[in-house]
Amino acid sequence: MVSFDLIGFKEKAVAIVEIVEGLEKSKIEIAKEIMEKNKNIKSVLEKVSRRKGKLRKREYKILAGDKNTEVLHREFGYTLKVDPQKVxxxxxxxxxxxxxxxxxxxxxxxxxxxxxxxxxxxxxxxxxxxxxxxxxxxxxxxxxxxxxxxxxxxxxxxxxxxxxxxxxxxxxxxxxxxxxxxxxxxxxxxxxxxxxxxxxxxxxxxxxxxxxxxxxxxxxxxxxxxxxxxxxxxxxxxxxxxxxxxxxxxxxxxxxxxxxxx
Ligand SMILES: C[S@@+](CC[C@H](N)C(=O)[O-])C[C@H]1O[C@@H](n2cnc3c(N)ncnc32)[C@H](O)[C@@H]1O
The missing domain is CATH 3.40.50.150 (Vaccinia Virus protein VP39)
Known part of the structure; x- marks a missing residue:
């Protein structure tokens, strides 16, 4: 199974994957499988560049799911609104x-x-x-x-x-x-x-x-x-x-x- 970073919680989360070439399944199949197994994951993003420029953003490709990737993320007792594609x-x-x-x-x-x-x-x-x-x-x-x-x-x-x-x-x-x-x-x-x-x-x-x-x-x-x-x-x-x-x-x-x- 491919490992992923998870941003978001409860009913809406985004999985961020880095998939090496040459796997048996296609990237899209892998993304759909991630969403099948984790019902809260509404989008799967693939990292397609390193972080770059002054703003330290990276490019992603949406492999599956919702194009809107703004989510609420929870850690250590606080909530953050974030779109990993923008910041x-x-x-x-x-x-x-x-x-x-x-x-x-x-x-x-x-x-x-x-x-x-x-x-x-x-x-x-x-x-x-x-x-x-x-x-x-x-x-x-x-x-x-x-x-x-x-x-x-x-x-x-x-x-x-x-x-x-x-x-x-x-x-x-x-x-x-x-x-x-x-x-x-x-x-x-x-x-x-x-x-x-x-x-x-x-x-x-x-x-x-x-x-x-x-x-x-x-x-x-x-x-x-x-x-x-x-x-x-x-x-x-x-x-x-x-x-x-x-x-x-x-x-x-x-x-x-x-x-x-x-
Ligand atoms: C590595 S990120 C860290 C962001 C945040 N501190 C965190 O931990 O999530 C660096 C941030 O610095 C911002 N940044 C880069 N150069 C800057 C500058 N000259 N003045 C203000 N912000 C800048 C980028 O847009 C980016 O959001």
């Missing part, structure tokens, strides 16, 4: 979201750069209801639309502020205001590190820096880049944690490095 969303990262969320302390002000549909902000605000404010900046207009809707649906408008815009130009208002910054843009986060540092409070704070690491040496290249950039910005820092998040491609991993920057 970045990975159900596989729910554990990583919780790992960050449990670290947040009451009263913190947080900036989530590259915020997508606001899933990281919502995970945090659900886990730490006494967070001060979370700002989530996202370039993709569809991502921002879902972000607004998701914040409202989860009754978190008093805590989370979704902003449609470019992190490059849209973060000035957060300079010196944040205790914690999330940088979930594994291909390119380093280009925004100077902005993240400016957004931390003058006494410093935490940066969660995501990048892609080669299996044989997961962290050295990123640590070197971070070291050089922070030295240039005359900042001192400590690496408080580093770990694998998910497999990214054969022999490459999405990793996260947590930094205390002063």
């Amino acid at each position: 970045y969303f990975s159900p596989r990262e729910s554990t990583e979201r919780q790992r960050i969320a449990v670290q947040v302390k009451a009263g913190e002000t947080i900036l989530v750069m590259f915020g997508g549909i606001c899933v990281m902000s919502i995970a945090i605000a659900k886990k730490q209801p006494n967070v001060n404010k979370i700002y989530s900046v996202e370039l993709n207009p569809d991502g921002s639309k879902y972000a607004l809707e998701n914040v409202r649906m989860n009754k978190l408008s008093h805590k989370i502020v979704p902003i449609e815009g470019d992190v490059k130009t849209g973060c000035r208002e957060f300079y010196n205001k944040c205790d914690r910054i999330l940088m979930p843009l594994p291909l390119g986060a380093e280009k925004f590190l100077d902005i993240a540092v400016k957004c931390l409070k003058s006494e410093g704070g935490i940066i969660h820096f995501y990048t892609i690491g080669k299996e044989e040496d997961l962290f050295s290249a990123a640590l070197e880049t971070i070291g050089k950039k922070l030295k240039r910005l005359k900042k001192t820092y400590t690496v408080i944690n580093k770990r694998k998040v998910l497999a990214y491609s054969p022999r490459q991993w999405k990793v996260c490095i947590d930094l205390m920057v002063k």
Whole structure:
């Protein structure tokens, strides 16, 4: 049987498959079988490209079912509206979201750069209801639309502020205001590190820096880049944690490095 990612729950879900060529059954037969066995799956999408461009979307082909792939997805006590064809969303990262969320302390002000549909902000605000404010900046207009809707649906408008815009130009208002910054843009986060540092409070704070690491040496290249950039910005820092998040491609991993920057 072909394995698949599932986005959605209850009566409407979308299965996302990656089917290798040369199987006995056709892709469409496989998709129909998935829907037969899982009555809540209303569409089967096949990945036909890697994630690409600034918006980190990928192309899909509908193998079977409904063309409308907008669903409600549920994880860790919150609900998200999302269309995987329009925005970045990975159900596989729910554990990583919780790992960050449990670290947040009451009263913190947080900036989530590259915020997508606001899933990281919502995970945090659900886990730490006494967070001060979370700002989530996202370039993709569809991502921002879902972000607004998701914040409202989860009754978190008093805590989370979704902003449609470019992190490059849209973060000035957060300079010196944040205790914690999330940088979930594994291909390119380093280009925004100077902005993240400016957004931390003058006494410093935490940066969660995501990048892609080669299996044989997961962290050295990123640590070197971070070291050089922070030295240039005359900042001192400590690496408080580093770990694998998910497999990214054969022999490459999405990793996260947590930094205390002063
Ligand atoms: C890897 S996705 C992460 C999305 C979200 N944080 C999550 O975990 O689901 C990166 C997101 O950053 C957005 N993005 C890329 N460049 C950006 C920029 N310069 N400013 C704001 N958002 C950007 C993309 O549209 C995409 O939604």
